[in-house]
Amino acid sequence: MKLKYRDLIDQTYYFPQDEFDTKGSNLTFHGIEVMDLVNKYGAPLKFTYLPKISENIQKAKNWFREAMEKHDYEATYNYCYCTKSSHFSFVLDEALKNKIHIETSSAYDINIVEILKKEGKLSNKSWILCNGFKRDQYIDNIARLVNGGHKKCIPILDNAEELDLLSENINGKFDIGIRIASEEEPKFEFYTSRLGIGYRDIVPFYKSKVKEDPKASLKMLHFFINTGIRDTAYYWNELHKCLKVYVNLKKICPTLDSLNIGGGFPIKNSLAFEYDYAYIIDEIINQIKVVCQDAGVEVPNIFTEFGSFTVGESGGAVYEVLHQKQQNDREKWNMINSSFITTLPDSWAINKRFVLLSVNRWDDEYERVLLGGLTCDSDDYYNSEQNLNAIYLPKFKKDKPLYIGFFNTGAYQESIGGFGGIQHCLIPTPKHILINRDENGIIFTKVFAEQQSHDNMLRTLGYNVDEENK
Incomplete structure (x- = not known):
């Protein structure tokens, strides 16, 4: 029986596709191994592929x-x-x-x-x-x-x-x-x-x-x-x-x-x-x-x-699954290290779907899960695979970190989410990197914005941060 995450994707869709493929057990996006970005910049992470x-x-x-x-x-x-x-x-x-x-x-x-x-x-x-x-x-x-x-x-x-x-x-x-x-x-x-x-x-x-x-x-x-x-x-x-x-x-x-x-x-x-x-x-x-x-x-x-x-198709977001909660005999909640309400507001506000794929562990067995954000808001979740009403990802294991990617998120999400401003439950805006290619087609990256700091948010809210840090 084929129970690997790779098998699920192969059986469900035509894969690989123009922008998506795998290298070993990791996902690639336009030839870029997404785990390389995670290893270099961490997660949560927003990115824009300019070409x-x-x-x-x-x-x-x-x-x-x-x-x-x-x-x-x-x-x-x-x-x-x-x-x-x-x-x-x-x-x-x-x-x-x-x-x-x-x-x-x-x-x-x-x-x-x-x-x-x-x-x-x-x-x-x-x-x-x-x-x-x-x-x-x-x-x-x-x-x-x-x-x-x-x-x-x-x-x-x-x-x-x-x-x-x-x-x-x-x-x-x-x-x-x-x-x-x-x-x-x-x-x-x-x-x-x-x-x-x-x-x-x-x-x-x-x-x-x-x-x-x-x-x-x-x-x-x-x-x-x-x-x-x-x-x-x-x-x-x-x-x-x-x-x-x-x-x-x-x-x-x-x-x-x-x-x-x-x-x-x-x-x-x-x-x-x-x-x-x-x-x-x-x-x-x-x-x-x-x-x-x-x-x-x-x-x-x-x-x-x-x-x-x-x-739209230039943007993406990567999160780490921090923990899994078994809430009843049917529902497993994978908790990500950010918030859908703040980083992908269209998924919360208008039930918009994005391309969702595991970034790593494609050769592991998969399970049916729901995805939850960090905030205390009951609406901070993602299950917009509406034909399934759930999501399938490699099985959660504490000793094997799992990263997931949302792709084609480049339109509206930052402006609606309030980039650089106050975020729901004060969950910070993730680090944002730009990905480009030089005249020879070689990929290079740079940081556009670091993850939002608490100083940034507190100043916006009117707190005397300089006094608080003395």
Whole structure:
């Protein structure tokens, strides 16, 4: 009988996969033996594999290029990274190597753009798309950017009042976009997105307000689906409703020439993950062209905003199993040396799944377990292998340390978890390392941030740490 952890993975999934393999009894990730990272830096440990960011950007660019060539689509494609997925400088530095553009969602994003421009990593040739509900500071920052000469900045209106606010603050003419308030999936708690302007209101709004504005020119229509780009009847139906608005606007608005198909691609959350990116892109380009041809209008330039797809698959987290608790005759709890609530908040807040694999001991027998975090909160657990309602890992043994890895965690987890701030139950943010390759493909690593100290947390909480340490 095959009872080794390796046998379980081989029988359950196609393995090895592009990014996952083993060396001896240890897991490798993009050719990196994860136990080497543990031996060098310890655990818990967060890491970012930077080359994966560029790899995914180039994949998407190639898929769109091939689809546009196939369908003789005579317009441009523009890859934008939405910074809300991860604002870290190392993410932006890697992404911008690929000649991409930026999508922002709040006022301080513009401050990041200005720093990147000062450092020569962004230029006035880069598109800056400004999404989100715009308060005074956001409006002021957008105006400062445009007034400073960045004419390829497109504030995308979330509501009708934003047009007047922008016109009051921006000197001279400027481009705008309009976000469509798409209908949400039937299972959602509400019918229509709180963001954007309704389908039926956009053309009347253009006629009554935008067309009469002496400074603003409508350049872009922004279509966003909260659940992302998926091959479902819901997605294709919403896309066609958006295209109907686009062609109706295009017939009366000659400056409109761009369509932003927001809503990201899914990323791998299991070894069984399947998604035909090339097919979806091909079908999107085909449908846009067919609708525009039938309506007798030119096809739009295409913009996408990929956040999780850009950065998600670059991230990972490694924990040590500290102890096993047998709580009843069925449930064994493996307790990790960190907290899921603080380090993988999406697993707690929205039951998001990540790729979970043992880092070592692949040739040991396995058992069915649940995973618990260090905090005293009953919700600090992970059992998001929802098809099994449990997790299988090598058997816990006190004299044989067990390490587990969560992969494709690079989007949102640090910002939602409050990187560098106050953590639930004061569990510290783990050490974070960056992994890269030099021009010869040789792997090198460096520490981005050490594990959060108690001094750091106590100062944030207002305690006099200097006095406490005397």
